[in-house]
Amino acid sequence: MTVTASDVVQRRELKTPIPGPRSQALAERRASVVAAGVSSTMPVYAARAHGGVIEDVDGNTLIDLGSGIAVTTVGSSDPRVVEHVQQQVADITHTCFMISPYEGYVAVAEKLAELTPGDHAKKSALFNSGAEAVENAVKIARYATGRQAVVAVDHAYHGRTNLTMALTAKAMPYKKGFGPFASDVYRVPTSYPFRDPAGMTGEEAAQRAITMAEKAVGADQIAAFIVEPIQGEGGFIVPAPGFLRTIADWCTANGIVFVADEVQSGFARTGEWFAVDHEGVVPDLVTTAKGIAGGLPLSAVTGRAEIMDAVHAGGLGGTYGGNPVACAAALGAIETMEQDGLLGRAKHIEEIATAKLREISAKTPAIGDVRGRGGMLAIEIVKPGTTEPDAALTGAVAKRCHEQGVVILTCGTFGNVIRLLPPLVISDDLLLEGLGVLADAFAELA
Incomplete structure (x- = not known):
């Protein structure tokens, strides 16, 4: 039976720790043949992706809030x-x-x-x-x-x-x-x-x-x-x-x-x-x-x-x-x-995601700014009460999200910005679940 991308279940499910054994084995193979200058944000190897989810080679399904850096706007393997x-x-x-x-x-x-x-x-x-x-x-x-x-x-x-x-x-x-x-x-x-x-x-x-x-x-x-x-x-x-x-x-x-x-x-x-x-x-x-x-x-x-x-x-x-x-x-x-009206969908994502990010910000003095438009949103992380960038906390929060099965990207000249680029076809439930993982990471680490 041929398995298609549409078979990727649209939920976060971790069957192994991140990274799993198959991803670790691929990392070992990679180390001997791929140039060290080519780095990767996540320590997992993708097998399939569709909608708002990436499935890795160990069968873990991850919430995708990165879209391959704004590429899979319509979702990976969009039917059209x-x-x-x-x-x-x-x-x-x-x-x-x-x-x-x-x-x-x-x-x-x-x-x-x-x-x-x-x-x-x-x-x-x-x-x-x-x-x-x-x-x-x-x-x-x-x-x-x-x-x-x-x-x-x-x-x-x-x-x-x-x-x-x-x-x-x-x-x-x-x-x-x-x-x-x-x-x-x-x-x-x-x-x-x-x-x-x-x-x-x-x-x-x-x-x-x-x-x-x-x-x-x-x-x-x-x-x-x-x-x-x-x-x-x-x-x-x-x-x-x-x-x-x-x-x-x-x-x-x-x-x-x-x-x-x-x-x-x-x-x-x-x-x-x-x-x-x-x-x-x-x-x-x-x-x-x-x-x-x-x-x-x-x-x-x-x-x-x-x-x-x-x-x-x-x-x-x-x-x-x-x-x-x-x-x-x-x-x-x-x-x-x-x-599929994805311009309107982007505006809807901005509305619900920005509300959640501002809720997180209100509880987190380290968040200095919430900004962005549509499905291109970010939070800037600083030392509380200042504009001094906090790249260490930014990296720690992103890593914790990765461990919990949420693909989060960082950016910024100072390395202190978490950016959100979900596929515009992601469901509200998946998006809010991913943001909930982000909120938990801040609550624990900030």
Whole structure:
């Protein structure tokens, strides 16, 4: 009998300690053949996953509050994704769009033109990873403007390639020992309401960044200003209202390409198709990946047609970019988001999860901030009564949740943020049970 992902029971059940004997055996095999630089958050090895649950090789079922870092927004092995992929893999696995194109690539570009912010003419180029999308957005902006400088912000994370490491703010573990990095990349302050001076508005934070960019670089030298509308690895930082709008308006006034990196925040994750939609901001270019294809590797740069078309023929592409199977998966994932109302589901998750997190916070002086949108939520952990980060407690709480069968991720420049990225198809009961385990961990350890 063939066992399918839909057979994964939607409950938390621990049959062995975490990790179990089979996971431990796999860890021993891994140690001799997998590079030590590739680390894992959880000490368990997954066998199957579906909905809001991951089943490991020992038969333990874990509540998934990580979605493979915001990838399985529609749940792992979503039925529509599986159906689209099975059909596609039987027809074409690869021809390379640059050699013999196919309809799936065009269909994904059509959906991107429809869903991304703004009603202007848009075009897309497809790639494999978020870092590739960001790197190509910079290439396109430089080509279109004839300028070289690129501005990023504090706490940014944009990837692990050489150029995107330069854009990324955090040294360890992403940049340490890997330089020298790409040149003509500059950093300015962002809007971080929890750590900014009391009362600082989004407009004031934006002007602080703009002033530094003008003084340190010069507006007429800047090709692109790139920002995550909600920062991911940097700590799920939601900028104060007005920050994104002020930056975008300044870019428009100075011929700078405004790039929204929506790799982690895009595709229904925050309760809108894209996080910039909450602010009514229309970027010149949008980079996407992660949730776009239900778990298969696909990314995109989508933007104003005149900017995207500036690059000469052959200047964009890659052997696997927009692979037909990944494109089929994306069409299935988007179909699920649309037909199953996952934007509304994300807003519902925000409502019930934020209420629970604020309840935990009220009992836990070490929680300094609760923030986020939709299914992209976080708590920042500090020494009580201060803003001093407490990375040790953060790690201990996450580890305790792992031991109890709940997948919890950490992030933040200071390593002191717990982030929640549940699949948007998770049930309320599973979500609240997972948050209950988190509450117990704080009660015991904080």
